[in-house]
Amino acid sequence: MAYWRGFKQYAVDLGLKVRGNLGISASQRLDVVALAAHYKVPVLSFDQIGCPLEALHHFTVSRWGKVSGYLLPVDGQLAIIYNPMHPKQRIRATISHEIAHLILNHEFRVLATGDDGCIFGDKDQEDEAGWLGAELLLPRDAAKRAVIDGISLGRLSEQFDVSVELARWRTNICGARKILQRARRY
Ligand SMILES: [Zn+2]
Secondary structure, three states, rough: OOOOOOOHHHHHHHHHHHHHHHOOOOOOOOOHHHHHHHHOOOEEHHHHHHOOOOHHHHHHOOOOOOOEEEEEEEEEEEEEEEOOOOOOHHHHHHHHHHHHHOOOOOOOEEEEEEEEEEEOHHHHHHHHHHHHHHHOOOOOOHHHHHHHHHHHHHHHHHHHHOOOHHHHHHHHHOOOHHHHHHHHHH
């Protein structure tokens, strides 16, 4: 993973600032559609853009895991097109990820998100969007709080409307477990 020096703290601060602009604190669920609307990006599902049936079947059934969504121009403006067959929490992560690219002023290309991030994306930019996208959904401070308060992953994932996997990842990397272990030792 190649993040520029200081990127993670930058993402923490930026995530909280964006949440502040949306009128929510670090402990509240993020409305990803409101997030996209804040950046004037419409959010549509594949079936809402008149996607040919054959293509829709390809993306949503045959290779349903491959494509989560796209960030692409529709009628002259950027829009996020997501795969409606995916679980809701994965769709939320896709939208947050795509908006993170915009917030970070990443070079615009048509971005298609798949199992390993955006298919046409630059590796470093993918890592950054992945990090900020997750920071927006479940802020580091909230993950820390949850670990310290002994909140279960299930409850945390429900509170923030994210997958248990994302909640686990965020709590593992937030640094709180180390603090707790150190505290127990002394
Ligand atoms: Zn991406």
